[in-house]
Amino acid sequence: MDDLVATLALSAGAVLALLIATWLVSLKLRDVSIVDVAWGLGFVVIAWVAFASGNGDFGRRSLLAVLVTVWGLRLAGYIGRRKLRHPGEDPRYGEWRKKWGDRFWIVSLINVFLLQAVLVWIVSLPVQAASARDGGLGWLDAVGLVLWAVGLFFEGVGDAQMARFKADETHRGTVMDHGLWRYTRHPNYFGDFCVWWGIGLIALSSGAWWSLVGPAVVTLLLTRVSGKDHLERAMAQRPGYAEYVARTSGFFPRPPREEARPPR
Missing domain, CATH: 1.20.1300 (3 helical TM bundles of succinate and fumarate reductases)
Structure with a gap:
């Protein structure tokens, strides 16, 4: 149980750090939609934190880390390439920017970046939990x-x-x-x-x-x-x-x- 709690805590801290860093970049670029690239990367970060911090079966930890990395990097790369071909902020966020004006910076932090950090952490619970459990494949x-x-x-x-x-x-x-x-x-x-x-x-x-x-x-x-x-x-x-x-x-x-x- 202690291993699982440590993995959950470390994973939460890692994905939170990634999404806050992405938010800071979005303020500089004035483009909140870069969060879509960070979505896939957040899972990759959690997968390797779980691999490193978990003391469960090595084969299962390795399998999960590889599967999530392949999926997450493919998704982030696809969205990143699409964004390079079509630069500019997603119109949905552009509407929010007009609506909230000077308060948009904090609205985007809470309603976009922190929310996505929480969702990534929840969705990746199987990766975190399995990495802390014994038993062969x-x-x-x-x-x-x-x-x-x-x-x-x-x-x-x-x-x-x-x-x-x-x-x-x-x-x-x-x-x-x-x-x-x-x-x-x-x-x-x-x-x-x-x-x-x-x-x-x-x-x-x-x-x-x-x-x-x-x-x-x-x-x-x-x-x-x-x-x-x-x-x-x-x-x-x-x-x-x-x-x-x-x-x-x-x-x-x-x-x-x-x-x-x-x-x-």
Whole structure:
């Protein structure tokens, strides 16, 4: 228990330091949206803090550190490259900046950076908990690894397909419905879901069942808070989107529904 408490405390301090440092950079750049890059990096920091501070099974600690690092660096790199191609602050934060004026600096610290630090810490509870527990790798760890790999595939391939789609000017104003996007409207969010439930299964294999609150929280974020529902509200008025919604799964992949045929 002492090892777990130390890991939880050290992880909280590390991710808090990262997000406050990112906030300070955002003040200099006048760009709060750099927090999106820090999101993935925060998990990587926690994974290695947990690896170093935990005294649990070395194989499981190593596996979790590698899995989170691969996922987190891929995500941070993807968002970072996208931001370099399209510099400037996300319009959502621009609206906040206008609304709060001179108080925006403290609003952004509390409502964006500190909030994300807390969320990263909660979502990564399986990594922290499993790193402090003994017991060798087993079949449930293997299932978690496979689920993680499925998630990384959906997330990475889905992001790449969307990037190519947006790079073609002829697609401006149209709806992406090819590749993985033919089977789910959000392959990248579904991928995140699989990644974190895969990591959750690895933690469950160690006996840390309570840490599944992390994957549960990320599922809520992806489906009800800042992910799927938020994006679909923004896309609702795009031509062809209603038809895309009617034939394509909202989250879990499945073959598209057949389009209704006009009566003869």
